[in-house]
Every structure is written in structure tokens, then in C-alpha cells.
Amino acid sequence: MLRLHDTATGTVRPLELRNEGEVSMYVCGPTVYDLPHIGHGRANLTFDILRRYLSFTGLRVHHVANVTDVDDNIIKRASELGRTEPDVAAEFEDRWWESMDALGDLRPQDVPHATQYIEDMVALVGDLMARGMAYETPDGVYLEVSKVDGYGLLAQQSLESLQAGARVEANEDKRSPLDFALWKKAKEGEPSWESPWGRGRPGWHTECVVMSLDLLGEGFDLHGGGQDLMFPHHENERAQAVADGKAFARHWMHHGWVEVEGTKMSKSLGNFSTLPDLLARCDARAYRLLVLRAHYRSPIEVTPETLADAEKALARLDGLARRFDVAEILARTPDGYVVGGTPPATDIDPGASAAFRAHMDDDLDTPGALAGIFELVTAAHSAADAGDEGEGGRLARTAAVLAAALGLSLRAADTVVDTESAQLVAERDEARRTRDFGRADALRDELVARGWTVEDTASGTAIRR
RNA sequence: GGCGGCGUGGCCGAGUGGUUUAGGCAGGGGCCUGCAAAGCCCCGUACGGCGGUUCGAUUCCGCCCGCCGCCUCCA
Incomplete structure (x- = not known):
């Protein structure tokens, strides 16, 4: 049985499945407003490796990964580019899957999009209001974190210490700086949907709660993402589920990130390389191998x-x-x-x-x-x-x-040999047969100049690229 | 300030209270080969510093130094 580190307990413990023989896993996917970077590649490789291994051991895996297609970053990007939000989201989602396909990652069986779940999200927020767990302010609806049992579980900190560390915010309508938006009321020109609190859009943390529970059901097995999602994103997902009286993920898995010269690669630092660039430079399998060579919770240097x-x-x-x-x-x-x-x-x-x-x-x-x-x-x-x-x-x-x-396929050499090279190979075999080594070496040099690696084998000259 | 992680041989990167080594890459020697290439064999005796526990610590504990992360969008 697989033992996995669980962020909720801080220990490595058996992955206890809800249903025998079957694993339900939800992985936080991208917000599609830019090209995927190398770190996203590692993230997806990590979960692809997990999924393949689970399949290898005979388990059926239900893999769900969301796409966030409505969000502040997308709005900003669309306005910069002078395009519509759905247009921007669609383009970058396409680019996302291109890269993931190139990495050899299996597509999730389900890819829910936030915009498809607006109604369900509104319903959840309404529920939380009805339960007295949330409150409305002039700019949105917020979850009252202090009412949630065990808030701070994934951060591994108490509510008090989280509060002590929280930065002071401008938003004075919130009862606590830790309270987070379930619903954001729309400003002029922003994409918006109807709700009991006026037109607006859901907060980021809400979609994953609604979509994971819809597709995988209560008490699904595994929820994962990068270590930077532990808090606040996953903490806040869990908080909503708990506040709504739902059993949420049984196990939490978080992986380490890609570093550049010892520092986290991230969009806000601007020190990232895109995945399309990486894949243009090297064999995608080499990146997978690089990821496999380090433990998933350790940082890796990609240079x-x-x-x-x-x-x-x-x-x-x-x-x-x-x-x-x-x-x-x-x-x-x-x-x-x-x-x-x-x-x-x-x-x-x-x-x-x-x-x-x-x-x-x-x-x-x-x-x-x-x-x-x-x-x-x-x-x-x-x-x-x-x-x-x-x-x-x-x-x-x-x-x-x-x-x-592990998703790593071995490849024999490229066997497509052009006729001229094939001719050189034949000539070299003949030269070697007659022990004309000077000529054989010259022919080898010629093949090497054409980009081939030349090896002598029992059956004669073999070339590969 | 709160919480968490890391520091291993030239490089990347695992792991473990002690006897025989992770593994890869690079390097040295040998075998094979007409010469190579590929492959095989052999080689490096590493664990940030200072204490402590122990018969024995790189591995446990404490302190120190250095680095990094989360606490704000982020894989």
C-alpha cells in the first residue's frame, strides 16, 4: 500500500481509500492567463507519475484537474491585450495542454472549468450565508474564518498565530484579515454573473470545493498541488467544505517547486522560463527524468x-x-x-x-x-x-x-536513414571487410559530420542520431 | 514576528545509528575494439559548525552559522 506524506497531519501515512481499488484525486490546475512555466511542468509530471504508479499497482484512478477561467489575472491580461476574457482563457488553456501533452502527461478524465460551475458556487455561498458562516460587505461576501473548526490545519498553525502574521489590509469591512472572498461584486466592465448579492464573480477558493465535490463526491481520497497552495488556497477550500458540513479530502499532497539559483521560480518574481521554451530545447523525457531524480517534496534546480x-x-x-x-x-x-x-x-x-x-x-x-x-x-x-x-x-x-x-518510455534510435547515409554505411562496411581502415575512418568522419553517431556492431556499422 | 524546510564526495541527488556500496553525470585505470563508439569491471571513503546522548552518529537531542519557503496572486 502506498504511504504518502499528508499535509493535514504532517506525517507519512497510508493513503486510505474511500472505495477499495479506486483512487479519486483532485489536482489544482492552472489559471489560464499566460504560458505554462517550468514549475507547472514539474507539478503536472509529479501528479502524472503518481497517477501512473497507482494504475501500475492495479488501482483505477479518477483524476480531476480544474481550469480557472475567471479570475483577476485573466481580467487584467484581457484588458492589456484588448481582448475578451474567454478569448484569452481559451488561448492559454490550449497552450497549456499542448505543453502537458508534450511532456507525456495523461489528461485528467475530467477538467471542470470555473465558469461552468457559477450556479453551484452561488448556491454554496448562499448555504454558507444561511448557516451564518459568511457575511456580506459592500464589495463582496466573505467567509468568517474564526467560525471554522480547525482553521489552520494545512498551514500547521493556530488561528491565533495566523492572525498575528496576517498583514494589515486596507479592507476594513472584513471582520478579520484572514476572512476571504467567496463572492466578489463586479466593478464596471468586469465579467459578472447574477447572484443574491448582486452581479459579480466567485472567489478563487470556491470553485475547487464545488467542482471536486461534484465530480468526486464527499470524502474523496486525495487533493494535491504545489506547496504554495497549502495556504491560503487549500486551507480556504477546506474551510468552506467544513463550514458547509461536508467531508472533504482525506489526504493532502503538496510538492516542492522549481528553483532558479536557489530561489523559487514564480511569476511574481519574473524569474521563470516557459515550458514551450524548455521543450524546444530538450527531450521532454529528460525533464521527466530530472523530476524523477529528486523527491517530489524537494526543490529542484532546472538549469x-x-x-x-x-x-x-x-x-x-x-x-x-x-x-x-x-x-x-x-x-x-x-x-x-x-x-x-x-x-x-x-x-x-x-x-x-x-x-x-x-x-x-x-x-x-x-x-x-x-x-x-x-x-x-x-x-x-x-x-x-x-x-x-x-x-x-x-x-x-x-x-x-x-x-x-513512471511514464518514461525508452526509445531505440531513429531508424530513418536517408539513402546517401545508407550508401556511406554500405561503403564503410565494405572498406572494413577489406581492412581498408583509412577509408573506413574517413567514411565514419563523413557520417559524423552528417550528425550521426556511429557504432560498429556484430552486424556491421550502425548509425543513430 | 509566527510556522515550515534545507545544508551530503567535482556536479546533481537519495539514504541510514555501526558491518559492502544509493543512483546518474563528470573524472582516473582496465577489458573489449583495427581505431573508436556502446557496453562491462575497478577507483573517490562525503555527510555546515560546536557540544550532548551512545560502546558507536552523517543518521537522535541542543545550540550556532548559512540558505530557502509560506504567512499576499503563485505549481
């Missing part, structure tokens, strides 16, 4: 150096696919997604597989799991070098299956 390092490590894995026929070992789930498969137990190494699972079950110890895969790579080559091709193949297959369980 040209660490990416280059990951690409070299990836080349070693691909080397396995060149030697053994294990490229693209994958399987499909009932809903059609390609995930790491579980081939017949006799076909893969049970010890390695068990060790892999032990690492993953220990709060997703992907670095440990990956180390095991690299050990299999060495073992597979060793066995084959010693003449035991069968054993080598079995170990290689095991490595490929386990890598696939």
Missing part, C-alpha cells in the same frame, strides 16, 4: 547543466532499447490511456519489481526507484555480455516496464 545531465542519463536508458527489444513497452487502461503495463509476472524480475514498489510505496521515492532501474540496465548488459541473452532480455524488459510505470 542547462542539470538538463544536459539528465539527457545523458536518458541516453543510457535508450541504449538499453537499442540493444534489447524493449522500446515503448506500454499498455492501455480501460479508458484508453497509455500507461505502464504489467506484463506476465514470469516475464519480469520479481525481486527488482518488488524493490521498485517498495521505494514507490514509501512516499513516492522516485530517486530510489530510478536507481533500481539503472541497476537493472547494468545487470542486463552484464548478462548479455556474459552470453546470456535471455537473462539480459528479461532484465531489460523489467527495466523498461518499471520505467514505463
